[in-house]
């Protein structure tokens with residue numbers, strides 16, 4: 001058996017100013033190829049890790065031409081997409097594969113196309129119309145017909161935070177292996193409903209997504225090979241942004257359509273529960289200040305700077321929430337993080353223990369949202385200088401190498417501010433530990449995150465206070481100008497009916 005395995009992942013925030021060149025894809029920088037990619041992902045809790053494990057179990061020969069994954073940002077540079085697609089398609093063109101296993105995101109927009117994944121799959125099918133293709137998609141995929149029509153089997157994450165990336169690829173891969181052996185004839189039905197579930201309401205521990213994902217899992221008892229509900233990624237001004245569902249059955253189209261419709265109907269009925277209620281920042285911080293400090297053994301109060309999540313395309317350099325925390329005089333705070341490679345270099349030049357006055361953040365203009373974030377002047381001691389590289393503790397992406405770039409911690413006396421040089425969302429405990437910050441010793445931890453922080457730090461948090469700041473993953477969707485999404489769409493246009 002011979003398998004082609006590849007990864008191409010990018011969640012595109014079309015409102016983001018953060019560039020997406022080829023160098024953003026990968027750790028260090030740029031994509032990994034061939035043996036380097038295999039070495040980086042074998043044994044990890046990632047989608048590629050699952051495909052590699054399946055291949056090993058089946059004693060298959062593998063070709064892994066490229067592993068290209070970038071943190072979310074603006075539409076992908078055309079030449080970056082063309083390069084990644086070319087490397088994969090060149091491998092397909094060499095022929096001789098029994099199956100193709102792809103780890104894709106599903107919300108990739110390029111400079112020229114709304115649907116990067118659909119274009120990749122269309123090209124693969126044009127070269128090789130026959131070899132079965134399995135695709136694993138992120139729960140935030142915005143589905144287009146080409147993403148489904150050119151695949152043999154499709155599976156989506158069922159957890160957000162995404163702690164089932166491995167399980168999802170394994171599910172897709174197992175069904176593909178069955179199809180390759182002639183033990184199943186996958187038939188796919190997909191569809192969408194005109195709704196943009198709010199990201200802050202998409203957590204799979206929360207109603208209504210919890211019940212929707214549980215129903216997907218239970219559908220195997222009703223005859224589905226695999227059922228997936230995609231909450232979609234709303235910070236994308238493209239026609240098909242929003243919620244969709246995919247059901248794969250063994251040759252039973254009617255059943256696939258029936259189960260798909262059930263998922264879409266359930267989601268539509270629950271649409272009001274996907275709407276997020278905003279709270280002014282001053283009110284949130286006043287609430288945080290009034291909370292009792294953590295007792296010994298209790299974890300910190302998390303202050304969530306959710307408008308500026310780099311894993312949703314945020315610049316990670318807005319300073320509104322951090323400035324308000326300093327202004328409010330909160331004590332014993334750690335803040336993760338402000339992306340500012342230049343300020344990091346200034347702190348490194350000053351050295352550990354030096355007193356520094358730095359202007360941090362606020363460097364990248366955000367023309368697509370109202371308001372702007374200016375640099376924040378802080379004075380403090382350089383407490384930590386670090387490489388910024390660590391392996392994820394998990395449960396998200398266990399064992400995967402993460403690179404924050406050169407990183408420092410500035411201690412103002414009240415607030416320890418992490419400054420980093422590559423975009424990394426605080427979804428793993430080790431991002432703090434790698435900088436010498438133990439969140440269990442902190443009264444407050446400010447995190448630039450929305451849901452993924454729960455993977456690494458959720459269980460230890462004493463409380464969470466969501467703080468409205470500034471950023472291109474704004475939770476106030478009235479700040480976003482949608483020109484291309486299909487209309488009408490809930491809740492932008494439709495009344496609560």
Ligand SMILES: [Zn+2]
Pocket residue numbers: 011138139140162
């Ligand atoms: Zn996602």
